[in-house]
Amino acid sequence: MKLYDLPASPNARRVRIFVAEKGLDIPMTPINMMENENKTEGYLAKNSLGRMPLLELEDGTCIAESMAICSYLEQLHPDPPLLGRDALDQAIVEMWQRRMEFELLMPIIAIFRHSADMWKGRITQVPEMAEIETANVKDKMIWLEKELNGQQYIANDEYTVADITAQCAFVMAKAALGIRIGEEMTNLSRWWERVASRPTARA
Amino acid sequence: MKLYDLPASPNARRVRIFVAEKGLDIPMTPINMMENENKTEGYLAKNSLGRMPLLELEDGTCIAESMAICSYLEQLHPDPPLLGRDALDQAIVEMWQRRMEFELLMPIIAIFRHSADMWKGRITQVPEMAEIETANVKDKMIWLEKELNGQQYIANDEYTVADITAQCAFVMAKAALGIRIGEEMTNLSRWWERVASRPTARA
Numbered sequence: 329m330k331l332y333d334l335p336a337s338p339n340a341r342r343v344r345i346f347v348a349e350k351g352l353d354i355p356m357t358p359i360n361m362m363e364n365e366n367k368t369e370g371y372l373a374k375n376s377l378g379r380m381p382l383l384e385l386e387d388g389t390c391i392a393e394s395m396a397i398c399s400y401l402e403q404l405h406p407d408p409p410l411l412g413r414d415a416l417d418q419a420i421v422e423m424w425q426r427r428m429e430f431e432l433l434m435p436i437i438a439i440f441r442h443s444a445d446m447w448k449g450r451i452t453q454v455p456e457m458a459e460i461e462t463a464n465v466k467d468k469m470i471w472l473e474k475e476l477n478g479q480q481y482i483a484n485d486e487y488t489v490a491d492i493t494a495q496c497a498f499v500m501a502k503a504a505l506g507i508r509i510g511e512e513m514t515n516l517s518r519w520w521e522r523v524a525s526r527p528t529a530r531a
Numbered sequence: 532m533k534l535y536d537l538p539a540s541p542n543a544r545r546v547r548i549f550v551a552e553k554g555l556d557i558p559m560t561p562i563n564m565m566e567n568e569n570k571t572e573g574y575l576a577k578n579s580l581g582r583m584p585l586l587e588l589e590d591g592t593c594i595a596e597s598m599a600i601c602s603y604l605e606q607l608h609p610d611p612p613l614l615g616r617d618a619l620d621q622a623i624v625e626m627w628q629r630r631m632e633f634e635l636l637m638p639i640i641a642i643f644r645h646s647a648d649m650w651k652g653r654i655t656q657v658p659e660m661a662e663i664e665t666a667n668v669k670d671k672m673i674w675l676e677k678e679l680n681g682q683q684y685i686a687n688d689e690y691t692v693a694d695i696t697a698q699c700a701f702v703m704a705k706a707a708l709g710i711r712i713g714e715e716m717t718n719l720s721r722w723w724e725r726v727a728s729r730p731t732a733r734a
Binding site for chain 1: 579580588592594595596598599600602603606607618619621622623625626629630634655657659660663674677678
């Protein structure tokens, strides 16, 4: 098993944290996107979309998409469970994972793509989209602050992949966009301290 | 069990097709978004994001997010499997489901939101985004045409939720945006005939 990694990518980071939480040791090969290593014939044969992360199995089978990789690793190594414990719990974790992905992580990535110098010339940047998504993310942080009331973690009372996705979203928001969790957001601040102090947070 | 439905929504449609493929009979309550029925206090207590579809269980527990609903129904009613048969197959199906969701369905919804009259005044429309995503979707259709070479269905040789997501994307592309699968796309055209002729296609 081998993981093709993109060190700065929030999607790659959530797989790295997931792997670390499972206590697994999977060799990682970083792919340099700025040098177009993801557009070589060899890499495109593994993932025709040229994206990372990508899990390559011993027989050469490749699994793209961060959550598909996490689900596969969960099946192989069920402990500790990061995707829920029974059918209903799994549904709730998946619901929250998707909410964190669609309401926070994707808009944050969109702000970055539409505003960062590194994307200039690679995509058509629309500055208005960065503004719209910044307002959207701020609204969703207020929503999440309310939802976290009385909760230790995002989906339930255990650390799950929903927390990992939200963590990676906020790491990118802070590092790349200067969007921070304000002190007045007490639930979100406490949640952040809880997740950011885990030994795996810097995986 | 009760499903809150939004008849015209591609996300609600994929759950309806999933339910029909499983042969289940779940009562559906349509929610009229134009009348803001999804913004009432009662509905927001079930889903604070005010979105459909939503599955409400007998004890009042609510599961939002189309794929979380599908995963839950798959656990309760494993036959026929629509999310894959074993760990690796499930990972491949999840990978393709996500690719269909992120590369086709979401961009198609974005085109609609940024161009349709029904969204005027409800969101800030950015016509340039509709143009960018239209070009993106056309590129992804060419990519999918190649990927389908020699394949009966999108993820493998069985009909799965990846096909359902793609189907719902193309229904919306055609009905709302006039984007059609061209005859020269022979793999994609054959796939479309295969899925659109299923008895559940109009669920």
